[in-house]
Structure formats: structure tokens, C-alpha cells
Amino acid sequence: MARCLVVAIVLLGLASPSATADDAVPPRRLTPQELADWIDQRFAEEYRRLGAAPAAIVDDATFLRRIYLDLQGRIPTVAQMRDFLADQTSFKRQDYVDRLLANDQPPERFAQRSSEHLGRVWRRMMVPASAPNAAMAPQLDPWLAQQFAENTPYDEFARKLLAAPAAANPQTPAMMGPDAGAAMFQQAVGPQPENLASAYVRVFLGVRIQCAQCHDHPMAAWSQNDFWGMAALLGAGAAAQNSPMPAPTIKPVTEDVAYTAKLLWSEEPLAEIPAGKSPRELLADWLVSPNNPNFAATAVNRTWQYLCGRGLVGSVDDLDQVSDEERKILDDLAKLFVDSGYDVAWLITGICKSKVYQQAAAGEPGGYGEGFVHRPLKTLLPEQVFDSLEQALNLPVARIDNGPRFNGERDQFVARMNESAAETPSDYKGGIPQALMLMNGKLTADATSLDNSRTLRAVIEAPFLADEEKIETLYMASLTRRPSEEEMAFLLEHVQSKKAPQERKQAYAEIFWGLLNSPEFVLSR
């Protein structure tokens, strides 16, 4: 690793990393490993500046669980864990990142699973639970998964979402070509121009302007002109013309004024829409432009937040509230992202291969003033919880089995979890109903039933396993690690205090129940 870093520094003239942003060196695409080294170098600077020590690098098992949860949306199996721990090759962590993102060999189909999972993650970022039609948002998933599978460049991704006309009938998007699914985004956030304006600006530019819908924003700099100027561009959607057309206007229902189309950060409304462009195309050109200060930065910040628990810059939706100094690393990384051709897979790979990504989670945010240098615990998304349970329980995943994934149980489970899903990875919002479902719901009941549980039966009935090994296997199946000495002593005592064979079996069920309900199961270290 250290050697790679030196090579990268030499290659890139990075002797003084702070010079990268403004350097006149022509853009050259880094490899993902070079990106990882660049990240580690910048963070090393930051630790020096803050007088802080970086957290320790996690062990193999923790890394494996983390990378599986982040990319596959589920925990690894016991077999995958054993294989990884036994692997003696020197770049096995980096190789595993590539495998999960790019290897689509059956039966694992890692790449496909990663695309599907990242699509869901992005849907949750794009459509918050409070959106008017949030319930429709999962219909976006297939299209999003496709974009991750094809690694659509992020600028093109944004264009597709912006260009798609709001479907008149949301039931029939399939009628309209390969990117028709993108239209579901506009349905989910509410198809009115004012909803679209706040949604696009939040999702792609990391600022919230919706407060300026009714009055000039008291704290941030946004005015009603800013809000409605953007909304005007997202109105009914005129097509491109051969000659310039007047800039569109919009009149709020509650006001007597009409607002003319205006781009954010510009003082004046648009004079006209040039020939050959529709208002939305003009908006898209401006949105994804490398000169837009927030487009690439927001993409990077959201990706970083998802993978590392918090954004490189505090709140990912309040980028307008931070100083240039605070967003220095973010902006530099954003520039590399632009130079990569808005390559999302490159960005994810680079982050996951960095040492920063592999650092142990601190319980408390930083303590150094700037929290981003320390990784918080991350609360699993509802689908991650379900899919991890499915994995831990060895449930039938194939459709033909009519397992919980396909008989409605998964939907019910996710719906209940959604009732109190957190908006940021470091928050845990689950309440009593969610706890009760994990404690007593059918999935857990079956998982810890001596008659029904595949995992439990496999463990309990294996004649070749000693008590210690049985406990250890349950830990690996659920928490991807071996128990500590203290844990082993406590649980062994619990098992061995039971004399009757049936009671002893039940003791394992109780342990498994405890593992599945433990905070460690739903909080990613």
C-alpha cells in the first residue's frame, strides 16, 4: 500500500497534495487504487492538522461484513467468511471489492446484487420517506439497478432523470422506452414544478430551497425568485424549438406574481431559451456542468456518506451552509470525479479500497471538532436487515420456494421498518413496533424454532460440533465474527446448565434469538 502511494504521488506530482485542485496538470483519470491512495494521503494530512490519530484498521471479518453490507446489502455467509479468513493473498480486500462490484458469475451474481442494492440505496436518498408519493418510489428500483449495472456516468444519470417527462399515467411507464422507469422519480416526489424544483436541487445540488417557496429564506440566501425561477424550468415542459423562445414563467396558486425562469446562483432571470434546447435540457446542461460548484460535490458527498456513515461535509443537504475551507477535500475529490467522467463505480471502488474506509468505527462522533475523520456505526437500511436475516437464517431465496422474499413477507417487513427508518446512516430510529417485529415476528419465530430453523437445526444436529463450535457457528452466521472469551464463557454456561437434551437445544435457540436481536446485528461496525 505504502509503495502504491509513493508511486501515485510521483506519477501525479502530488508532493503537495493541496496543490491538486488548482494545479494546471491536465485531467488524467486515476485508477481506483490511485484514488484510494489519494484519499488516504488527504486524510493523513487532515489527521496531522487536527493532531488526531486515525482509528485502527479493522480485522478481516469486520471488513468482510462491512463490504458485504455496503455493496451486496446483506451479510456474508459462514462459508464466505471462512474462505476470506483463509485467503492468504496480499490484496484480498481490494480484490474482494472488485469481485463484489464486477463479478457476475452465477450462482452468486455479485455484480447484479450490488447493482440492485445500490439502486435501492440511491432511491432512498432520492425520495425521502416524507415525499408526497414515497410509497411509489420502489418502482424506481429496476431502472436504478440498471443504471448501476451499466455504470451510467453520473451526469448522464441526472440528465435521464431530468429529461424524462412526467408520465401522464404512472401505471404505464413501461410503454415509453428504456429510460421510462426514470419518470417514476417525478411521480414519487410529486410531479408539480414546485416539488420537482426542491427535489432536483436537493438530490443533485445538496441544498434545500423549499423554504423559499412561501417566503424568502431567513437564514440561507434563498429567495422566492430562486425557488420559483427553478420551478418555472420544470413546468409542463415545452419541446426544443428552431428559434429561441421566451423564458418560461410560473405563477404560484397562492400569489398574484409570476416568476420567470432563473438558474440558481444567478442574479438575473433567463432572457430566453436558446434555439434547439427545451427548458429542461437547458436546466440539465447547467446542472451537470463541471462548472456547477455543487453537482459533482454532492454526488461524492452522498456516496461518501453512504459508505463511511457521514458526509465529507456535514449534512449532505446543506452544502450551502459550509465554508470553502470546510469543503476543500470534498471539492478536490469532486474534481477527480469529474475527471473520471463521472464514473460512479470508480468512485465507489476507490473509496472502498482506501484505508480510511477500513478504519474501525468510533462510538462517538470525533471529538476533534470535525466529525468526518471518524466513522460512526451505520444503521442498516430496512432491506439490509431483511436480506441479512435471510442470509443468517439460510432461508430459501429462490422464487420457487415461495420463501419470504416472494410471498409478501419481505414487503411487510420492510414496510414496518420504513415507519421509522432514519434519514441519515448514523441515526437509529427504530421504535417499539420494529423491536417487537424482530423479537416476536414470524421471521424470527421461524428462525429460532427448533422445528423450522435451517441454521439452528444444522448447528444443533451436527454431531461433529462441540458446544463451543456450535456457539461459534451461530456467531459467524449472524455477526460474522467469533465470540469473545467473555461471550463464550457466558453462553457456554447457559447451554451447559441445561441437562435435558431438549432444553439444551432450546438454549441454542435462545442464543440465536439474542444474536439476531442484538444491536450488533442492525448496526454496521
Added chain:
Amino acid sequence: MSSQPRLTIPFAASASDARRRFLSPYSRRDFLGVSLASVLGVSFSGWLPKLAKAAESSPEARGKSCILLWMSGGPSQTDTFDLKPGHANGGPFREIGTAVPGIRISEHLPRVAKEMKDLAIIRSLSTKEGEHGLATQLMLTGYQPRQEAVRYPTLGSLISKEIGRNDNDLPNFVSLSPMRMGDAGFLGPNYAPLTVSGASDDPNARANLSLEDLAPPRDRDEASLKSQFDILRFMQQNFAANHASEAVRSHRASYAKAMRMVETQARQAFALEDEKPELRDAYGRNRFGQGCLLARRLVERGVAFVEVALTGTNNALGWDTHGDNFNQVQSLSEVLDPAWSTLMNDLRDRGLLESTMIVWMGEFGRTPRINPQNGRDHFPAAWSVVLGGAGIKGGQVIGRTSPSGEEVADRPVSVADVYATVCRGLGIDPWRENISPEGRPIRIVDSSGDAIEELVG
């Protein structure tokens, strides 16, 4: 009332599920389950001797409680509690007399009208937020939404922290709402609400607002459940020792409450089927009506704060009547009127009205002027809330709006004034300070507020 917990057969969720269960080798156990359930029920009451006495303790022994009736979307004051008959803004609704001479309200709230001696209308509330999210935040926290990094706690968290009991088997704050309302903000997970969405694929659960998964699986006996909990507590402790974070504390707090509810089976609070069918009918067989009944059962068991949301049938913002206002307000009133009036009577019959405050409000009012869609839009400048029950001198109207309803003509009231009044009525000092995690003292009520003396003096 039977004191024996009833265990429903879990997860008769869908036809395919039922079919699968039928085809599985274990389906016979579903039949056995019925008798097993009663056996298990006995063992539960053995585990928890307190259970039998659940609903028996005297009202005096309990502290006060508060029930918030939340009108999601912003109810039209002009068509409920501040009518303008004869004015162009008035709309088609007639005004009717109430139990208090001189106080007149909408014809579609005839039963609430009969309760007016125990209710007080504030007609001159004036606020500054006209967007649903921000206005909801304002009305549910009492603080102007700000950019600054304070996460203000919601009313239920503030109140239940002051008057809730630590020894209660039930959470001190229960939210009966299909959508998420406020959260505990900086007060943290211990003051977060138990949210019962009433939204479920299980038709029985939906109709009953029951708490799903309260009963443990049938194949666990008491000793096994106890072992499970002991093991979990051990694991929680171990994990917390190495990962001291807010997320871990929240997880632990939720589980602690959930485990206690399983152990006590929530003292049967959610078993609405124990109520007489006639009473359930009187509340209204809908989510809001049954929610009000559940609120009474919760208050009866010492829950300090219950919020019940009246939302639309198809959306979360039922009172957001930008179009077709009058038909919609009438049908919402027809849900509200029986539920609220029955709640008042039911509480009174049980001697609980004098210890239970009722707060009726939404996030804002609606424009007195009728828009071209025969609707009314968002209007925070002059609107109404209603307080009643514990600590409130009923039979009064506070403040007045102009003949058009568009301005406050007398005695403007702020959100902080309402909050201070609620606190005083419940015997809480509104100026007591909570300490935010940053160490900043923050008063329960914004210091700009003054209690309305006529109501609580």
C-alpha cells in the same frame, strides 16, 4: 374485563401464507395453537401478577395526562369553530348553539357542541408558517423552525418527560398515527413515542389498532423467554461497552420498552375487543374513532401523552382542502364529532376528564376567502385551536377575528402562549429548562409565551 391475555394467532396474513401453512407439516399445530394459547396465557399472568390489577388503580393515584387530537393538513377554522355566517367568506355551513349560551360552532359538530362547558376555543391564534412541514414542526414543538442545529422535542416528548411515570409498563408517550409526527429531538430515545400506525396488511390489526407481534411465538415457554431476554441484555451491554453511541442507546431504549411490554403484554391496553361493541360504535369504527378509544385505554393505564391523528382516508393530509372544501370538511367533521364527544363523555364517566387535558389543533388554519376550486388554502395568520379537560376552564372563547376572518381583531395568541397554557393546565412550569446535548439550557416553552390566564388562572 377479563384479565387473561388473549393471544391471537399470528400472521394469518395472506391467502398464500395461509395456504403455505396449511400445506406445511406444522399446520396441525395451528389448531393446537388455540389451546396452547390459553395455556400460555395462564403462564403469562403467573409471570406478571400485576396484570390482574391493571385497570383498577384510582384516578387520583395517577398523574395527569394529555390527549392531542391532531388535525393533519390544517383544518378550516371558518367551517369548524369560527364561522362567519352572512359574510362572503362564510361558506354554506350553518352555525349552531352549544351547551354554553353565546358560543356557536359548526352545524357538523353537534355532539362536540354539547361538550362546550368543558372546552375553550382560542379563535385568535396567529402563526408564521404556511408550509406543511415547517408549520407541523412549529405547532408540534412550540418553537419557530430554525436553521440552527437544535432538534426541538415534540409536545408529547416534552410533556411526558414532565408528567410521565418511570415505573409504567407502557411507554409514557404513544402516537396513534399512520404517518410519523414529531420525535423526541434532543431529549433522546427515552422520550420517543411508541408509534402505532394502524397501517397493516393484517385486517384485524388495522381495525383494532393493535400492536402487532406483542405476543411471543407459541413455542416459547416462560423460562425460555426469560433466558432470551437475559442473553440479549448481556449482548447489549457488551456492545455498548465498546460502542458508546447515540444509535446504540436508541436501540437499547427501544428494546427495553419493547421487552417490558412483552413481559406485561402491555396490560391489555391494545385489546380494543374487550370494549362493549356499542361503545366502539359510538366512537366510530374508523382509525381516528378507535384511536380515541385506545387513547382512553392508554390514559387509564397511566400513559401521560397520547396523540391521535385525524388524516384523510386516502392521504396523510386530510384537512388540506385546497379543493372541494365543504364536502371534505363535512365528512371529516362527521368522523371527528362522534369520536371527540364520546371521548369526553367516556373520560368523564370514568372520572378521568379532570386529570386529562384535550388539545385539538392542526398545523395551520385555512384561508377565509374561498378559492375558485371551492377550496381554502393554507392560512396561519388567524385561526383556531381548542383546549379542554384537565386544568382548562371550559365554556370560554378567547380572542376574536375580524368579520372577514382574515385578521385577528382581539387578543392575538402565539404558539408559545398555547404551549404555556397547556403546561400550566397540566401543572408543569413552562420555564423549566431541558439541557441539550451541547449543554445549552432550553426552556420547555419559548420564553416569548404567556399562559392564557382566563383558561388556567
